[in-house]
Amino acid sequence: MLQVQEAIERLLSASFEGPECERIDLLQATGRVLAEDVVAVLNVPPADNSAMDGYAVRVEDARAAGGTLPVSTRVPAGQAPSPLKPGTAARIFTGAEIPPGADAVVMQENCDAEDGNVIIRQMPEPGQNIRPRAQDIAAGDALLPAGHRLRPQDMGLLASQGLGTINVYRRVRAAVLSTGDELVEPGKPVGPGQIYNSNRYTMTGLLQDWGMDVVDLGVAPDDPARIEALFREAAEAADVLVCSGGVSVGEEDHVKPVVEKLGSLDLWRIAIKPGKPFAFGSVCGKPFIGLPGNPVSGFVTLLIIGRPFLFRMQGMAASPPIPAWLPARFNTPGSSREGYLRARYTDGGVELFGNQSSGVLMSTSRSDGLVRQPVDTDIAEGDRVEFLPYASFN
């Protein structure tokens, strides 16, 4: 059996065509992946400015005048101020540029305005309440590297540099296919021996959450020639094929010979629980990921083994989920396979969904994340375990 980390690395070492670039409006950028390093072109803030509403003064003048200064001007935000007349104060507002000659701002709460004068009750130190030029960013600073997936605050950062559009990787298109003669689509009546197709929905949701466009191929027809036509079409329309079921050793699998004909297929038994059977190959030059047909196994292997590869296909730097190390509220013996236990966050710890059988789809829905259980490692109540919230995979 292949260890989980080894399987992840085999996928990552596969070569494929890198994603193309496109220039998009910054306002549409959340979740997109930068296609180039971004270096600061502007100082932020561009000039010393006021951190408060109050009065800009030269501390030496204010001290010399015993704290009372005539207010000679008014500096609202958004205007370039003229130099401060010596021996006077300037009314100033948050974000407004400090007039040349002033070296501190008195908070308005610490002074009184009277007859065109300001009476300072609490004398500032030089520099006080001034946000210095380039405090946030100096021109030439590296801002964000290519491969960074943009979050809202990154959009704000790029906006602060005046970037109205950015160069990102084009969304990766994933063709999604399910296999199994017993599968019926939701909304249709289910006959004897049939079950509803759930993998299509879980796979589509995950790939969409990961920023990919899904090309929906439905359920594989029960006919090699039609599967082949579908796959040729999919490889044309999509950048990667993700398939659930149909690639194990059973005789009823029509997908496997088609993949082998159009490209190549490696079938692995991975030391993962739930999971185990996993296929990786190519179809007409496009990567092919074959997940186990079991819904829980398919879900876990797509998260753990498929995700790092699919993130890399999108041009992203590695972004492993951030684990929460939390005390276990359960006991579970170790096994020869790396375990991914469906667990719930509760009172600062994690407890397991009762039935961890890979047949129980409810375990994925009644849980907040996965506890990673290393090979041959028992977990005892109170142990701090590596808990990966589902949100951390996004």
Next chain:
Amino acid sequence: MLQVQEAIERLLSASFEGPECERIDLLQATGRVLAEDVVAVLNVPPADNSAMDGYAVRVEDARAAGGTLPVSTRVPAGQAPSPLKPGTAARIFTGAEIPPGADAVVMQENCDAEDGNVIIRQMPEPGQNIRPRAQDIAAGDALLPAGHRLRPQDMGLLASQGLGTINVYRRVRAAVLSTGDELVEPGKPVGPGQIYNSNRYTMTGLLQDWGMDVVDLGVAPDDPARIEALFREAAEAADVLVCSGGVSVGEEDHVKPVVEKLGSLDLWRIAIKPGKPFAFGSVCGKPFIGLPGNPVSGFVTLLIIGRPFLFRMQGMAASPPIPAWLPARFNTPGSSREGYLRARYTDGGVELFGNQSSGVLMSTSRSDGLVRQPVDTDIAEGDRVEFLPYASFN
């Protein structure tokens, strides 16, 4: 000053019109919020089925025959099998329904096929390799409650029940507005005393990530009559107004009197760092959230104070971020305000971005999440601190 929790609760206790419902295709459901409880209508699986490719047998018969049985039939997945002829085995495949009369499945790896017979090398126990009917879900089970935000695995679960469409809350529309005469939109030239508008981008990204539709109002014009017209329009088009800046005590704020005219406004000083000034009110009957104009403060207060309210507006049950309790790699003295330190996950611990000034927007981008520092609580290196990864807020 208002404590953070108190501010959150004041927002949550505000009344507003609940979201409307709409029926959507399950395939489009990721991130949407269920508008009704969903109860199981089907058993999953609907019948006992095979967990393996192999042979379905009656264990008693197989024992009596010394492990060699004629193969009388073949049961692929997706077909209702006829009863197993006594004293025989049925070739069966993963997911296929167990024929009546059989009580175990022999893995194909544990037997040989020869001349129409199967020779069992390892005798199964009754029940072995059979997934029992209703193992995952029994009809009548509560599946998911109204207010649950759908994740990919929930889509899979609902699909397994044959639900092709579901009843969800309509997306909440948030009108986003920035204020400040010094603000210039990215892509345009910046003049002296001006800075680029970054809040619009951070706010838009967060609200979109939280599943809301953003109605972009741009920057508030410098004219009360135009602001009023804009606000009336926004309150018509959107369900909630989110505004950055413009609602503090400064004289240059044109937004505050307009909000007070069209509804009401409470201005709070919240014991949060960064943050502090925060406004909450209503405009023409729609909730109004006034964030501090400082980009870091606006980001943190929207995450911590705005988010619980905006999630509730979307019909969601409370979903606080799951914290990772990790060792601090830094020392920080406590303060009278609850701190939200921008921190980075590293080697199993968290370290701070160097400059925690609220003026430093880079601190939000160069970090993976927030460390919550309770009021008057020092943090010393090695302490386990409450780290909230940004992904946990989605």
